[in-house]
Amino acid sequence: MKKRITPYLYILPAVLLVGIFLIYPIIFNLLSSFTKWKGFNFGKAEFVGIKNYITLIKDPVFLRDLRNCLLFMVLTIFFQMSIGLILTVFLNLKLFGYRLMETIYFFPVVLSSVVVGYTFLQIFEPNFGTLNTFLQSVGLEGWKRMWIGDAKYALIAILIANIYQWSGMGIIYYRAGLANISKELYDAAKIDGAGFWQTFFRITIPLLKNTHVTILLLGTIGCLKFFDLAYIMTSGGPANSTEFPLLYLYRKFMRESNSGLASAAAIVIILLATILSIGILKVTGNDREAGENKYDKKKK
Amino acid sequence: MTKRRNRIIQLCLTIGAVIWIIPVIAAIRVSFKNGGFKNYTDVFDTKINNILILPKMISNSFAVTGGTIFIVMVSATLAAYAFSKLKFKGRKIFFVLLLSCYAIPMLCTLIPNSLLIKALGLRGSYLSMILLLATANIPLAILIFKGNFDSIPSSYLEAARMDGCTDLKGFLYVILPMSKPAIVNVLVVLFIQVWNDFQIPLVFSTNPEKYTLTLAPTFFGLTQNRLDLPHLYASIVIIAIPVVVFYILMQDKIVEGMSIGGLKE
Numbered sequence: 001m002k003k004r005i006t007p008y009l010y011i012l013p014a015v016l017l018v019g020i021f022l023i024y025p026i027i028f029n030l031l032s033s034f035t036k037w038k039g040f041n042f043g044k045a046e047f048v049g050i051k052n053y054i055t056l057i058k059d060p061v062f063l064r065d066l067r068n069c070l071l072f073m074v075l076t077i078f079f080q081m082s083i084g085l086i087l088t089v090f091l092n093l094k095l096f097g098y099r100l101m102e103t104i105y106f107f108p109v110v111l112s113s114v115v116v117g118y119t120f121l122q123i124f125e126p127n128f129g130t131l132n133t134f135l136q137s138v139g140l141e142g143w144k145r146m147w148i149g150d151a152k153y154a155l156i157a158i159l160i161a162n163i164y165q166w167s168g169m170g171i172i173y174y175r176a177g178l179a180n181i182s183k184e185l186y187d188a189a190k191i192d193g194a195g196f197w198q199t200f201f202r203i204t205i206p207l208l209k210n211t212h213v214t215i216l217l218l219g220t221i222g223c224l225k226f227f228d229l230a231y232i233m234t235s236g237g238p239a240n241s242t243e244f245p246l247l248y249l250y251r252k253f254m255r256e257s258n259s260g261l262a263s264a265a266a267i268v269i270i271l272l273a274t275i276l277s278i279g280i281l282k283v284t285g286n287d288r289e290a291g292e293n294k295y296d297k298k299k300k
Numbered sequence: 301m302t303k304r305r306n307r308i309i310q311l312c313l314t315i316g317a318v319i320w321i322i323p324v325i326a327a328i329r330v331s332f333k334n335g336g337f338k339n340y341t342d343v344f345d346t347k348i349n350n351i352l353i354l355p356k357m358i359s360n361s362f363a364v365t366g367g368t369i370f371i372v373m374v375s376a377t378l379a380a381y382a383f384s385k386l387k388f389k390g391r392k393i394f395f396v397l398l399l400s401c402y403a404i405p406m407l408c409t410l411i412p413n414s415l416l417i418k419a420l421g422l423r424g425s426y427l428s429m430i431l432l433l434a435t436a437n438i439p440l441a442i443l444i445f446k447g448n449f450d451s452i453p454s455s456y457l458e459a460a461r462m463d464g465c466t467d468l469k470g471f472l473y474v475i476l477p478m479s480k481p482a483i484v485n486v487l488v489v490l491f492i493q494v495w496n497d498f499q500i501p502l503v504f505s506t507n508p509e510k511y512t513l514t515l516a517p518t519f520f521g522l523t524q525n526r527l528d529l530p531h532l533y534a535s536i537v538i539i540a541i542p543v544v545v546f547y548i549l550m551q552d553k554i555v556e557g558m559s560i561g562g563l564k565e
Contacts, residue, residue, distance in 0.1 A: 112496035
């Protein structure tokens with residue numbers, strides 16, 4: 001009897017926390033997303049069916065937020081992979097000073113997005129920011145822009161900050177992946193007369209498939225979770241041009257206390273996160289999650 | 301040929317590294333504008349209700365980070381042990397359920413959790429931030445620990461059981477001591493993630509006396525309602541210092557810990 005209960009006691013703290021602060025809120029969100037509900041008092045909410053969802057998909061701002069998010073996924077992941085992979089391979093040559101360079105490239109990963117956000121805010125500041133000062137000093141005054149204050153460039157400014165913050169993570173993942181490729185393969189390629197770039201495209205890139213999938217998956221989840229940099233650098237402005245789904249949710253609830261609509265937005269984001277994660281794992285045939293890792297199979 | 305190629309690569313890496321450093325130098329430069337080092341002492345001397353607010357924020361950050369790490373470590377190691385070494389009904393379902401929560405942004409739970417925290421009487425407390433941060437970090441910690449515990453042969457535990465060891469003792473005296481590297485990895489990654497978190501304090505710490513360090517810029521950025529860049533960037537540099545020192549001391553452990561999070565995904 002005792003034997004049957006104890007395992008549950010071990011998982012109880014984790015299950016309780018996740019159950020109370022994550023799963024219960026999701027169920028609550030699902031219910032409240034079908035109501036017209038302003039502010040905090042849920043007793044005053046009234047059932048309106050799928051009206052919030054209709055408002056949501058008809059709201060051009062929310063659609064633009066989703067588009068921004070998609071754009072960020074594509075570009076952030078692209079740069080994280082390309083910069084990450086190239087830098088990893090370059091650093092792996094262990095040329096003079098590579099340890100110091102690694103330290104520098106990894107460094108933004110440990111910084112809070114608050115630090116990164118404000119730092120880039122200063123770079124893109126129109127009057128005395130680093131970028132405009134630099135353009136002025138090299139005689140490219142015509143290239144000076146408002147950057148953060150300009151709807152055309154603000155999103156790019158945030159994107160650059162995001163790439164700066166997360167490229168190091170790409171190196172970290174690729175470096176770990178590279179360590180798993182046996183050195184003999186490279187030696188054999190060398191004997192067969194394969195050059196540096198040939199080895200790179202024929203061996204390194206294909207054999208890092210699992211790492212590509214990891215970065216794709218984490219990058220996708222990360223972009224859906226994207227909030228901090230946009231909140232700090234532009235708060236979604238100018239004219240909502242740099243808003244993201246989570247900022248939309250935050251604004252609807254905190255500033256406009258439209259709790260029903262915010263709940264619907266939360267459900268849409270959660271659905272997207274789940275569908276995209278499962279989709280990526282299925283499409284890439286990478287079912288390593290869910291306890292099916294190599295150790296488990298060995299045991300059976 | 302190889303030599304020339306290497307020289308070009310070296311040059312690319314150096315240019316990249318310089319670009320990578322520019323933002324840092326730019327921020328430090330602004331922090332010394334106008335007042336010089338006085339900007340820093342100003343920030344440290346700022347008082348609210350007779351409390352030196354920056355040291356208070358630092359201690360808040362330590363309290364929240366410490367509390368969160370404690371809860372995550374205890375609950376995640378226990379759960380990972382059960383998922384890895386004990387047999388029970390629904391093991392797989394619970395595991396998948398916990399893990400699938402990793403993809404869910406914590407801000408999506410903003411509304412119900414605000415109500416919940418209020419109902420529990422935890423509004424504006426350390427505990428409210430600790431509980432939510434712990435919840436957000438438990439799934440990944442369980443994943444990493446389970447992978448590690450799985451790699452420890454069950455025969456060790458069986459041998460201990462023969463000697464009359466209970467499950468709990470097996471966990472405490474067999475599994476945990478053999479998992480020291482994994483524990484260190486999770487600890488360092490947790491410290492960075494929780495210390496740097498911005499969203500939970502932004503929403504759940506209601507007054508400046510409970511602000512964690514990541515909220516310092518929003519606080520010091522305005523002096524008498526005017527944008528005050530030198531003091532803002534002085535506070536930015538100050539909040540970066542603890543993680544930077546930690547990073548320089550523990551770089552290898554941090555990089556290793558972060559790469560495990562990716563490999564086990």
